[in-house]
Amino acid sequence: MQACREISAPVQIDDAEEFKDFAYIVSHDLAGPVRSMVGFSQLLMEKVKIGPTEEDRLHLELIIESGQKLNDMIQGLLAFSRLNTVARTPEPVDLEIVLARCHMELQAKLDATGGQLIYPPMPTVMADPSRMFTLFHALIDNAIRFRKHGIAPDVRVSVTECPTRWDFSVEDNGIGIDPMFYDDVFRPLRKLHTDDAYPGVGMGLTLARKIALQHGGNIWIEPSPLGGTAVCFSVAK
Structure with a gap:
């Protein structure tokens, strides 16, 4: 993006x-x-x-x-x-710190799969800090989990500054999502795979969508140039 x-x-x-x-x-x-x-x-x-x-x-x-x-x-x-409770008053949130915390908490999964997480210098946004962490953590965790068997996950975060918002993308080289399910996967507990293949309960994208909307933004899915999925979202300035 x-x-x-x-x-x-x-x-x-x-x-x-x-x-x-x-x-x-x-x-x-x-x-x-x-x-x-x-x-x-x-x-x-x-x-x-x-x-x-x-x-x-x-x-x-x-x-x-x-x-x-x-x-x-x-x-x-x-x-x-x-997330339906009243959010904290927006405050300056250094997303560099948020991503560093996500990286630290997911490092064991990256090590176990031989994966990598790459992100550029990140901006400071007006947001709820705990919810920003939840959003990025959910998307990066999904990118690691839904990897192709035998291939180390390559997860990359990008950011674009727009006049009225920040656009972010979390891209991976994983199994991807069929375009016919681009909307459905944001529903609570929606899973496209069995627990044996990919464990989880199907709430990550639901949480991410709720948080993006609460911050005046939107969330959507695109094919990733890496071969997997790009989950993109915006946050109002």
Whole structure:
């Protein structure tokens, strides 16, 4: 992302739309792990008098796995709900410090995958510092996670100053996103891959979108020149 471009006005999601999303989450996404936990628990109750078998141990592992997944979903939803509280009064935020903190916290993942994170000198913006960290951390973490198997992640942050806003991009050389899902991936708990292939609960882009909108900006997805995904967002000056 080299030059300023015309971007569509932020599409605000009203309360009814968000409620519909959360109703679907409760009835579908959260119900799945609960059904698994109850079902396997009932099977174990029927067999407890006989004594544990290898199959019973497998059922216990599945119950624990379902419980952990449910907890991760709940924590993601709690993080999203906290964003609906009143944000701190915008203050000067040195994004150089924000990126350095993200780099430090994600260094273990980069080391484990042989990846790299590259970013230029960053500006100071008027924003909520904790939410800026959450936004960048979510996008960089996604870029590392959704890497091509056998290829070290190459994650690059860019920034462009425009007359009324700052435009940012987090690009990677990962698996990319099919353009037909460019809008859908910002919905809470939306996942395009199985947990076995790419673990996670699908809240990173949801949080990023909420924060970008709260800062007078927008967020969108483009193909990355690196071969993967470029998640771009703007922040008002």
